[in-house]
Amino acid sequence: MLKARIALSDLSLDAQWRDGCIVFGNSRIEPCAHTMLETLLVRTENQWFVTVRERLASSAHVGVMASRDVDAEQFNQLYQQCILWRLDYLMIEVAKTGHRMRVRAGVLGSVPVYCHAIDDHITISWDFADFTAIPLAIDPEVASHRLTLNTAYSARQLCVGVNMLTERASFHVEPGKASYRYPVPAADTTPSPLPAGRDALTAFSELLQHVVSLRPITAERIAIELSGGMDSATVASAMAIRHEQMMSLGILLDGDVRLPQMQRRQLIAQRLNLIDQTVDIAAFPPSLDLRPRPDQAKNLHWEYYLEAGAALWDSAIARGRDVLFTGIGGDELFPAYIDEIQEHSGHESGGVGEARHYAEQLLTPRALSAARTHSGFDAPASPVPVTSLLSQACRGSDQLRHGQWPVNLLSDPSLAAFCHRLPRDDRLGRAVMRQYLQMRLGSDVFPRGYTKETFARVLPELISKHVQTVTSQLRECALADLGLVDQRAALELLNTVAATRARAPMSALASFLWLERCVRQVS
Structure with missing residues (x-):
């Protein structure tokens, strides 16, 4: 939501707006310039703060860039208002005396920022590319966990010293000292009966509408990612009201899923009066090129279908639509609790366990030992489900880079808390979401057992076509040079995927190829 380069020695100076940035000495804070965001600079004697936050429909619009000089009482009131903001925000707080500062994040985690402090200079940015000019080292423990498909939502990232500001966390810096503080864990949720006279469908519908109403948006600026699945259809249905x-x-897929995906999209678009636009995955296939390119987006998280997504985001921007609604969070709304699972064995499901087995075959003994330890650095439980936060971290910066501000309605904390507390029968098989979609779209769009859209076949087919090129590029392996991966095992896994096109080895290979590309871009 912002970028900043700050020298602690400059914190004693007055902060002023200049050319769209907040400037003090040689330091500057550059808020993201998007009409869904507003920036407020508040100054009082010996301290100031700046917040970049999503605009609320119910509050007075402070302007894209605003500043206020206030007394201590007003300062505290505005400060409390900011840290309790209902939507996403980022805040930098400064105490001039002592040259101290704190960076604080909101709860939603839509587009997280990264922080790096060295020699009393701090770099903050939502775009990881801003850190690649700094000499960086790979964290072997984090890399080992990533390679075995154990991605954690954590301040600690792949590059040593670059911390992600997780939801509700804060980063404290003063001369000679920097510290990261996680928030208090969110309370656990358990199923409970609905209040007398309330039914799940009505309550779900009303809460969805409340979440939709939070932001000041107009139809001509909206784009909705519509995959053809239930989550994105739920978002579109709620917005269409x-x-x-x-x-x-x-993105239209190839193979057996293509026709049913197209048919569902057509029905949804017709019944909700949507202006639908698609691209074919074959026209914008994922890049398998491991060589760093100057124009290649740099990220610390895995997003393999950026090319097709970027084509759609750019086409929406060309039509003036810069607010992107997604279905992220839908998979996490209806959990099955342990005592509700009939044959809970305590072991991983076959698909995940098999993929992890293939992944472990890649690792050197040193890396395998690191991967099998408990990470110990995960962020605490959050109001937004962790897998939703990880999905947002994978995509948010790329979306913002293409001019889109992402809104993930189904990741809203109040919606997640409500759905997690629903009785079992309302959660099982996403029962209440199915009822909602039947009410809004009819019963023929998502019949039970419908063919779901999936990207599972895209990468195996692509690998089989380009196996020689990838083999050639893996003759030099950055992860092997770091002592984390057995290069011969990596080539064997590549050939296994090319020959079988099976999902489990492909999951392990995809994680390895992405991490190899990431390591090369920072080496």
């Missing part, structure tokens, strides 16, 4: 002629975006 308040807005007409919205734009929907989607």
